[in-house]
Amino acid sequence: MTxxxxxxxxxxxxxxxxxxxxxxQRHQKEIPxxxxxxxxxxxxxxxxxxxxxxxxxxxxxxxxxxxxxxxVVRTSTDTIETYRQTLLEMVVGENREVDVSPLRGYxxxxxxxxxxxxxxxxxxxxxxxxxxxxxxxxxxxxxRDYELCISCYRCVRVCAEQEGDxxxxxxxxxxxxxxxxxxxxxxxxxxxxxxxxxxxxxPTGALADKKALRAVDEVSDTVPEKTRTICPYCGxxxxxxxxxxxxxxxxxxxxxxxxxxxxxxCVKGQFAYDFVQHPDRLKTPLVRGDDGELHETTxxxxxxxxxxxxxxxxxxxxxxxxxxVASGRAPSEAAYLMQKFIRVGFGTNYIDNCSRA
Amino acid sequence: xxxxxVDMEKPDVIFCIGTNMTECHPVAATGLKKAxxxxxxxxxxxxxxxxxxxxxxxxxxxxxxxxTALLLGMAHVIAREGLIDDDFIKDRTTGFDTxxxxxxxxxPEWAETITGVPAKDxxxxxxxxxxxxxxxxxxxxGITEHICGVENVQSLCNLALMTGNIxxxxxxxxxxxxxxxxxxxxxxxxxxxxxxxxxxxTDPAYQAKFKTEYGREIxxxxxxxxxxxxxxxxxxxxxxxxxxxxTLISDPDREHCEHALRSLAHLVVIDIFxxxxxxxxxxxxxxxxxxxxxxxxxxxxxRVQRLRAAVPPPGDAxxxxxxxxxxxxxxxxxxxxFDTPKPIFNExxxxxxxYAGLDWDRIERGTTNILNNQWPVPYKEHPGTPRLHEETxxxxxxxxxxxxxxxxxxxxxxxxxxxLTTGRRLQSYHTQTQTGRAEGIDYLLPEESLEVxxxxxxxxxLADGEWCKMSSARGSINIKVKVTxxxxxxxVFASFSFADVPVNLLTxxxxxxxxxxxxxxxxxxxLEPL
Numbered sequence: 069m070t071x072x073x074x075x076x077x078x079x080x081x082x083x084x085x086x087x088x089x090x091x092x093q094r095h096q097k098e099i100p101x102x103x104x105x106x107x108x109x110x111x112x113x114x115x116x117x118x119x120x121x122x123x124x125x126x127x128x129x130x131x132x133x134x135x136x137x138x139x140v141v142r143t144s145t146d147t148i149e150t151y152r153q154t155l156l157e158m159v160v161g162e163n164r165e166v167d168v169s170p171l172r173g174y175x176x177x178x179x180x181x182x183x184x185x186x187x188x189x190x191x192x193x194x195x196x197x198x199x200x201x202x203x204x205x206x207x208x209x210x211x212r213d214y215e216l217c218i219s220c221y222r223c224v225r226v227c228a229e230q231e232g233d234x235x236x237x238x239x240x241x242x243x244x245x246x247x248x249x250x251x252x253x254x255x256x257x258x259x260x261x262x263x264x265x266x267x268x269x270x271p272t273g274a275l276a277d278k279k280a281l282r283a284v285d286e287v288s289d290t291v292p293e294k295t296r297t298i299c300p301y302c303g304x305x306x307x308x309x310x311x312x313x314x315x316x317x318x319x320x321x322x323x324x325x326x327x328x329x330x331x332x333x334c335v336k337g338q339f340a341y342d343f344v345q346h347p348d349r350l351k352t353p354l355v356r357g358d359d360g361e362l363h364e365t366t367x368x369x370x371x372x373x374x375x376x377x378x379x380x381x382x383x384x385x386x387x388x389x390x391x392x393v394a395s396g397r398a399p400s401e402a403a404y405l406m407q408k409f410i411r412v413g414f415g416t417n418y419i420d421n422c423s424r425a
Numbered sequence: 426x427x428x429x430x431v432d433m434e435k436p437d438v439i440f441c442i443g444t445n446m447t448e449c450h451p452v453a454a455t456g457l458k459k460a461x462x463x464x465x466x467x468x469x470x471x472x473x474x475x476x477x478x479x480x481x482x483x484x485x486x487x488x489x490x491x492x493t494a495l496l497l498g499m500a501h502v503i504a505r506e507g508l509i510d511d512d513f514i515k516d517r518t519t520g521f522d523t524x525x526x527x528x529x530x531x532x533p534e535w536a537e538t539i540t541g542v543p544a545k546d547x548x549x550x551x552x553x554x555x556x557x558x559x560x561x562x563x564x565x566x567g568i569t570e571h572i573c574g575v576e577n578v579q580s581l582c583n584l585a586l587m588t589g590n591i592x593x594x595x596x597x598x599x600x601x602x603x604x605x606x607x608x609x610x611x612x613x614x615x616x617x618x619x620x621x622x623x624x625x626x627t628d629p630a631y632q633a634k635f636k637t638e639y640g641r642e643i644x645x646x647x648x649x650x651x652x653x654x655x656x657x658x659x660x661x662x663x664x665x666x667x668x669x670x671x672t673l674i675s676d677p678d679r680e681h682c683e684h685a686l687r688s689l690a691h692l693v694v695i696d697i698f699x700x701x702x703x704x705x706x707x708x709x710x711x712x713x714x715x716x717x718x719x720x721x722x723x724x725x726x727x728r729v730q731r732l733r734a735a736v737p738p739p740g741d742a743x744x745x746x747x748x749x750x751x752x753x754x755x756x757x758x759x760x761x762x763f764d765t766p767k768p769i770f771n772e773x774x775x776x777x778x779x780y781a782g783l784d785w786d787r788i789e790r791g792t793t794n795i796l797n798n799q800w801p802v803p804y805k806e807h808p809g810t811p812r813l814h815e816e817t818x819x820x821x822x823x824x825x826x827x828x829x830x831x832x833x834x835x836x837x838x839x840x841x842x843x844x845l846t847t848g849r850r851l852q853s854y855h856t857q858t859q860t861g862r863a864e865g866i867d868y869l870l871p872e873e874s875l876e877v878x879x880x881x882x883x884x885x886x887l888a889d890g891e892w893c894k895m896s897s898a899r900g901s902i903n904i905k906v907k908v909t910x911x912x913x914x915x916x917v918f919a920s921f922s923f924a925d926v927p928v929n930l931l932t933x934x935x936x937x938x939x940x941x942x943x944x945x946x947x948x949x950x951x952l953e954p955l
Binding site for chain 1: 430439449450451452453454455458459461464480498518519538570571573599601603604605606607608609610611612613614615616617618620621626639640641642644646647648649650651652654661662663664666667668669670672677690691693695696697698699703704706707708709710711712713715717718719720721722723728730731732734735736737740741742743744746747748749750751752753755756758759761763766770772773791792797836841851852853858859860861862863866867868869889904940941942943
């Protein structure tokens with residue numbers, strides 16, 4: 069038997085274990101959240117997702133409340149929206165700034181988006197800034213700009229629940245809550261593996277991609293373009309979005325819907341992308357000259373010499389004197405053509421790839 | 426992998442052997458960590474006390490190269506305790522009766538004498554795995570990079586077959602592939618024994634098929650492996666075309682490798698950097714890199730995925746496929762008139778039964794609710810195959826292998842009394858042509874070091890942070906010492922990533938006779954203070 073609840077006057081079906089928020093999102097209800105990341109256990113910290121539940125004295129957090137048959141839920145009432153507005157004003161008021169570069173992280177714009185949606189102006193509630201930034205952490209990857217922290221614990225939870233590393237934790241309580249590592253030290257002295265998951269879940273940019281922010285100084289301030297591809301490192305095949313500005317790679321976002329990684333990445337996939345546009349890249353074909361050295365030349369010349377060498381060796385020593393090694397890093401089209409080159413060209417199976425060592 | 430990555434969260438008992446997953450496949454390891462957090466039991470067998478060992482319920486610190494003995498001992502206990510899956514064995518396998526007799530002699534007490542792992546721990550591991558409703562095996566190069574790599578894998582298959590831990594969710598035999606398209610390179614037929622799609626070159630049906638497809642006679646026998654080809658350089662091999670492999674640093678026995686490549690009459694290297702290998706070439710052709718190249722790759726769970734260009738290449742760099750086409754056209758070879766990668770991939774799909782239902786456009790769309798691009802995908806509407814061997818094995822029945830333990834190619838001696846084992850580290854990748862050029866990585870891993878147990882430090886008069894000389898039968902290198910409990914007594918570890926600490930000058934003691942995979946995991950060495 070299908071179980072149903074009523075949301076904003078419409079009866080909808082749900083499955084056992086689903087929360088009100090999950091059901092409402094499926095029906096395009098735009099309930100605001102800050103501490104919610106669909107990959108993490110519900111936390112109920114930010115209280116923005118509160119909804120009215122008939123029969124309940126106070127509003128309930130929809131992210132932590134599991135649906136039961138017959139529930140009657142209102143996701144947006146004047147009272148609820150006033151609560152949300154006040155909560156957001158307080159959150160905005162205790163941060164140094166809200167407008168941050170989208171390069172800080174995948175979710176870095178969430179607070180600014182909600183501020184705009186609720187028309188909060190920065191002069192509303194003002195006072196002390198909560199959270200102290202940790203400028204002395206000189207690691208090259210993760211900016212710890214806690215003056216933008218709203219204590220949603222998404223970083224703590226992603227590190228524990230998704231990564232299983234428990235490198236980030238919470239010090240103090242209330243207004244003095246501070247996200248930090250064990251013994252309040254540097255990330256490199258903690259269990260942190262620099263996978264970057266904390267910067268990608270942070271809804272305010274408090275934890276941010278230092279490397280991307282460094283890159284942006286060198287290019288204009290346009291919005292980065294995203295290109296979906298697969299990480300260049302191990303065989304797990306994580307989906308990533310490459311961020312580019314003016315033909316320069318400025319950062320990597322994990323693809324939250326990547327079939328192999330579902331939003332996860334490691335330090336290599338997250339941060340070790342800049343080999344691509346490194347000055348050491350080969351830009352011109354090289355051919356060894358009579359002096360024994362490699363010299364730059366044209367494609368025509370290099371390809372002629374490459375072909376001529378195979379022709380000569382084949383003519384002198386026969387077709388079993390030529391061998392091909394395909395790459396495990398190039399796309400399959402390269403490997404396919406490499407074996408075809410050997411099989412069609414020389415009629416042998418003298419072909420391998422780099423998997424034996 | 427027989428099972429998809431999403432299955433990693435689902436086993437009751439996980440057996441990891443020869444896989445340093447938290448460093449080498451960190452994202453996959455998160456699945457195992459979640460399984461453990463949920464209550465799954467984790468057994469880890471590895472000579473080194475790696476990150477996974479710290480998370481395990483049972484850690485089996487076996488001597489390097491003794492995996493077969495451990496696995497025989499476990500098979501013995503599973504049989505002795507009656508933990509076999511009779512129905513699965515009857516319905517799906519062949520050869521169990523002889524295997525049952527075979528393993529009766531390999532007791533855990535015998536295995537202890539070879540592996541150094543206490544017999545009672547071998548028993549516990551066997552009973553844990555054997556009793557699991559869903560038991561999954563994960564392994565990497567710690568199993569295959571041995572002279573007995575084939576026996577090691579067969580031994581793991583024996584365990585899965587006798588307990589019926591294959592063909593179901595959360596079970597399976599799951600090797601983790603190390604490079605983003607190493608699976609695709611094999612799928613594409615860049616192998617001396619297989620045409621594209623793993624169609625054996627020795628099978629008359631496939632011989633006939635490719636004779637028609639490629640318009641010429643192709644050798645009816647297998648080709649030689651790269652390992653053999655390197656041995657024959659200057660003798661019968663005189664020209665090589667190498668695409669994107671830094672052979673000189675990644676392969677064992679660097680001196681032999683350098684000599685081999687130098688003795689070629691013609692070496693053409695396609696790469697993105699002037700690697701140590703490219704420096705030896707007669708012609709170096711600059712390729713477009715990841716992020717600049719459109720194409721298709723296949724991951725460790727057989728998932729075929731789209732690579733997309735995001736930025737233009739530097740200078741005159743060209744895609745690998747274009748370069749190969751240009752050389753082929755100049756030699757008058759037919760079937761190389763491609764202008765884009767799409768028809769190349771579609772040709773690969775057309776000639777490969779496992780890719781038959783795939784094409785460029787389906788990969789472009791990616792995974793959908795209905796279509797999953799994990800091969801085999803035998804026809805167009807096929808939904809893909811996340812899990813292998815669910816109903817039947819490709820070859821009919823699962824075959825038990827009566828394997829025997831063999832010593833590594835070289836064992837420790839008075840002259841070389843320490844075991845060296847090699848591998849990878851989280852922050853660096855292979856020969857560092859990429860990670861060595863990524864800003865910030867050196868903050869985390871500035872240099873290579875040799876991991877030495879504190880007791881051995883004193884025994885060999887070494888000092889933490891100081892340099893030492895490490896020698897094998899093939900050569901010697903200088904390397905900085907790092908004291909750590911991760912290394913057991915008598916065994917040291919280094920990665921092969923740093924060209925200034927060329928560990929592959931030492932390795933290369935032997936090869937698996939079937940796969941020609943080098944025994945990079947075992948190399949007896951001597952350590953001396955500098």
